[in-house]
Amino acid sequence: MPNRVAIIGVGCTPAQPTTPYLSFKELMFQEAERAYLDAGIEASEVESFVTCAEDLNEGLSIFDEYTPDQLGAVQKPMHTLTQDGLHGIADAVMQIQSGLVELVVVEAHSKASNILTPEWILDYAVDPVWNRPLGFNPHAIAGLEMNVFLHETGITPDQCAHVTAKNRTNALRNPLAAYPARTAPGDVADSPYAFYPLRETEMARTADGCVVVVLASDDRARAGKSQPVWVRGVGFANDSSTLESRDWIRAEYCRVAAQMAYRQAGIHNPGRDIHLFEVDDTYAYKELQHLVALGLYSRPGDAGRAVASGVTKPNGETPVNVSGGALGMGLTLEATGLYRVAELVAQLRKQAGARQLPHAKVALAQSWRGVPTTSGAVVVLSSE
Amino acid sequence: MSMRRVAVVGAGMTKFMRRALETPKELAWLAAKGALDSAGMTLDQIQGVVHGTAPDAFDGLHMKGEYLSEGSGGWKKPYLRCYVGGGTGVYAIAQGWFQVASGLFDTALVVCEEKMSTCLPHPQAAFLTIFDNITEQPLKPNLLWIFALEQNRYMARHGIRVEEIARVSVKNKRNALGHPSAQLGAELTVKDVLASEIMAWPVHRLMVSPTSDGAAAVVLAAEDVAKRVTDKPVWIQGVGWCLDTTYWTNRDLYYPEYVEKAAWMAYHMAGIREPRQEINIAEPYDPFAYKELHHLEGLQLAPKGKAPQLLADGVFDRDGDLPSSPSGGLLGVGNPIAAAGTMKVCELFWQLRGEAGPRQVPGKPRRGVAQAWGDLMQVGTVVVMGTAQL
Amino acid sequence: MSGEPRTVRGTPLELADLKKGKVFTTAYVPKIQYAWDTGVAIGRYLEELKNGRLIARRCQRCQRTMVPPRMFCERCFRSTDEWVYVQDTGTVNTFSLCYVSWDVRRLKTPEIPAVIEIDGASPGMGIMHVLGKVNPKQVRVGMRVRAVWKPPPQRTGSITDILYFAPIKGKTTKVGTAKKPR
Numbered sequence: 001m002p003n004r005v006a007i008i009g010v011g012c013t014p015a016q017p018t019t020p021y022l023s024f025k026e027l028m029f030q031e032a033e034r035a036y037l038d039a040g041i042e043a044s045e046v047e048s049f050v051t052c053a054e055d056l057n058e059g060l061s062i063f064d065e066y067t068p069d070q071l072g073a074v075q076k077p078m079h080t081l082t083q084d085g086l087h088g089i090a091d092a093v094m095q096i097q098s099g100l101v102e103l104v105v106v107e108a109h110s111k112a113s114n115i116l117t118p119e120w121i122l123d124y125a126v127d128p129v130w131n132r133p134l135g136f137n138p139h140a141i142a143g144l145e146m147n148v149f150l151h152e153t154g155i156t157p158d159q160c161a162h163v164t165a166k167n168r169t170n171a172l173r174n175p176l177a178a179y180p181a182r183t184a185p186g187d188v189a190d191s192p193y194a195f196y197p198l199r200e201t202e203m204a205r206t207a208d209g210c211v212v213v214v215l216a217s218d219d220r221a222r223a224g225k226s227q228p229v230w231v232r233g234v235g236f237a238n239d240s241s242t243l244e245s246r247d248w249i250r251a252e253y254c255r256v257a258a259q260m261a262y263r264q265a266g267i268h269n270p271g272r273d274i275h276l277f278e279v280d281d282t283y284a285y286k287e288l289q290h291l292v293a294l295g296l297y298s299r300p301g302d303a304g305r306a307v308a309s310g311v312t313k314p315n316g317e318t319p320v321n322v323s324g325g326a327l328g329m330g331l332t333l334e335a336t337g338l339y340r341v342a343e344l345v346a347q348l349r350k351q352a353g354a355r356q357l358p359h360a361k362v363a364l365a366q367s368w369r370g371v372p373t374t375s376g377a378v379v380v381l382s383s384e
Numbered sequence: 385m386s387m388r389r390v391a392v393v394g395a396g397m398t399k400f401m402r403r404a405l406e407t408p409k410e411l412a413w414l415a416a417k418g419a420l421d422s423a424g425m426t427l428d429q430i431q432g433v434v435h436g437t438a439p440d441a442f443d444g445l446h447m448k449g450e451y452l453s454e455g456s457g458g459w460k461k462p463y464l465r466c467y468v469g470g471g472t473g474v475y476a477i478a479q480g481w482f483q484v485a486s487g488l489f490d491t492a493l494v495v496c497e498e499k500m501s502t503c504l505p506h507p508q509a510a511f512l513t514i515f516d517n518i519t520e521q522p523l524k525p526n527l528l529w530i531f532a533l534e535q536n537r538y539m540a541r542h543g544i545r546v547e548e549i550a551r552v553s554v555k556n557k558r559n560a561l562g563h564p565s566a567q568l569g570a571e572l573t574v575k576d577v578l579a580s581e582i583m584a585w586p587v588h589r590l591m592v593s594p595t596s597d598g599a600a601a602v603v604l605a606a607e608d609v610a611k612r613v614t615d616k617p618v619w620i621q622g623v624g625w626c627l628d629t630t631y632w633t634n635r636d637l638y639y640p641e642y643v644e645k646a647a648w649m650a651y652h653m654a655g656i657r658e659p660r661q662e663i664n665i666a667e668p669y670d671p672f673a674y675k676e677l678h679h680l681e682g683l684q685l686a687p688k689g690k691a692p693q694l695l696a697d698g699v700f701d702r703d704g705d706l707p708s709s710p711s712g713g714l715l716g717v718g719n720p721i722a723a724a725g726t727m728k729v730c731e732l733f734w735q736l737r738g739e740a741g742p743r744q745v746p747g748k749p750r751r752g753v754a755q756a757w758g759d760l761m762q763v764g765t766v767v768v769m770g771t772a773q774l
Numbered sequence: 775m776s777g778e779p780r781t782v783r784g785t786p787l788e789l790a791d792l793k794k795g796k797v798f799t800t801a802y803v804p805k806i807q808y809a810w811d812t813g814v815a816i817g818r819y820l821e822e823l824k825n826g827r828l829i830a831r832r833c834q835r836c837q838r839t840m841v842p843p844r845m846f847c848e849r850c851f852r853s854t855d856e857w858v859y860v861q862d863t864g865t866v867n868t869f870s871l872c873y874v875s876w877d878v879r880r881l882k883t884p885e886i887p888a889v890i891e892i893d894g895a896s897p898g899m900g901i902m903h904v905l906g907k908v909n910p911k912q913v914r915v916g917m918r919v920r921a922v923w924k925p926p927p928q929r930t931g932s933i934t935d936i937l938y939f940a941p942i943k944g945k946t947t948k949v950g951t952a953k954k955p956r
Contacts, residue, residue: 019811021813021814022811023810023811023812023813023814023815023817024811024813025844025846026814026815026845026846029845029853042851043851044851056806059808059810069844070848072851074848111810113811115808116807120805120806124806128802129800132800132802
């Protein structure tokens, strides 16, 4: 990647089911202070700011209006992306690589607990002419996708249950996680269906939280006091937004995004070259689908066998979602990808405490924006 | 660090209209296709897509950028949706610029769309939700309030009269008569503007841009691609954007400092020291008549409080010393929020290539500036474009 | 008409075309609700409104007293330091006479939104509210005004606990050279 870019600071608040005592502005201020301290910088040094937010999740239109003050961005270049925090990282990387700026801040947060009608908001994202009049709960799209994905790949519902069990159990070691629980695959298999074949325990629950990340140019990162984590590649892509014409099996958005990131990072064999994965698991089967799209398995069915045999556990060959993933940490809206980045930064800096993996040097985070979208992003990080 | 050079190589837009038959996706597609056709390119040659659109409330869609992605050509491609409220249409060009300037892509398609008519009974009602949900919305404010408050402050500080501001409407609506996409081109007098009803004193109806449906798009390319596809690339010489405090009631609204900062960011990049001498043509954001004057001052193209006099002197006429909004602006062409800003960039592209037909500014302009503005009177976005490769 | 754009596409419709059923439409009323966390600063602001007082936050570094209050100083980028009560009087910084409601109904009597610089806060620190009990023709930039509160039992902890700001008789501060509204 030309003009190397590094993450030099992270601030993130523990994800929690509710955060009634602080406003989103106060949450953002707190995490900005933490991130700038971690990066060893002053807010005044930052040259550009990116927030990732959706109006309807905030309950405010043109949400970027409400973002600058609490990050120290008043009268500075600042804009909003209506996409996941990983898209924000990609944006910051491009700004730095263009030579325009050297120090960029990316922020995303969730006040999901403030949304009283989450399913209706999701319904509002469904195609207004073709699909909305059918009146289905938008999560049913995941049920449809899971069904055809299992049918085509031979992955079994039992194998999917291992994803929930692994991730929620992993979350017990993560103080940032909102929904840790000691869970066995059998617990999942016994739980009721929500959107057949999807079970309720296979759906990540929303949580509140906020993450602020500081990115710097090569020169800036080397000159700084904090331990940099290098961005080796970024990728992002959309498949079709139309339900009727998208690829339901292969998570194309993830495949295209990964190819883009791998090209920059010079990765040819992701299973060998990358030591740690944080991938989207909004629904349990999604973890497996995304691992296939990331190119980890030549036969899709291997993803199911891998999780069931423990290969993707923290002590396995290819650890996936050591943080607990969205199933364990909670789904923090546009901040979901940045929580994964926070985990990777902690791991690569050897600051992950009880979750620390001994040999991780190259790591990957991947995000998906949930139903009904086909929007995803990939970031590859390394400690050197 | 030397930056990678990026040019605009194609531009396209739909008609701007009060109510379109086309869906938001179809509008985006029409503009995108127009821009690709004008560049003689196909979607296969586009590596990254940037979409700009303002509040989701208008189109009646949550995650509107996702819905619009394939209309904008984002299918199986890297796709970003950016926004800074009304400033989006010009900001999106900066977003496209650093996609290409970073070296990550050689080409980018930037598409901005807005379909406001979807919102019933009137799109203005959606604007309620741009105000602070706790300290302002309970007062039931509307968008006219903040514009009128700002205009009054601007007038009060400088002793400007309403009729001086009305001239902007006269000029822009007349300019729009030459624009094939225009919604509200008209031959009017200052008297007509002042005779139109008062919406929110000091703002009269003919000093307000309409609500519109429409889309606009440009194709950006790195130097080698640009030179291959056209012999008339228009170079992006500078980009700038700046966001001011949320607490708009704590600022003096008479002058847009954030526009000044965004402008200098772009001017420095373009090597401009004397904007008044070095810029031949301006497309400042004019959703309300006074905004054009306010922004010309922020852009350093008129001294503070002096833009009304320069306007009266004919400086900003199409054949004046510094033509301003030769397109017809938002007042004349229409205001599908994000698309309106991109329309201004399209206009610079056509003007600088000498392709603006009846709107063509005389004297072969070599450099222009386009600017947009938005949020709670808080964001400035600026692009400087020119025929010279810096 | 020549000149770019050469191919202008898009199909204009009239509202009547929809009403007459000339084109098919779908209708949808969003069912969207929120309960926003007010947080520390605005939570206290609302609590004090219920008490009939305006409160601000002060930053010791830049010495500004800020209203609406915030827990961070956006200029110094540090936590603000103390709560300060400010007056419920102020000066009109700018105003409008608005003949259109938020949902675009024409109004015979204008609403008078204004930015009011609050006494006791730093210069230029205003809040948005409306003016009342005043002849619209007589509103001026620089006019001195005082909050008119709802009776205590009717207050809910909202900005609307202040009904409006009304002129303090005979007082105008010279802030600018305002023009007469028509």
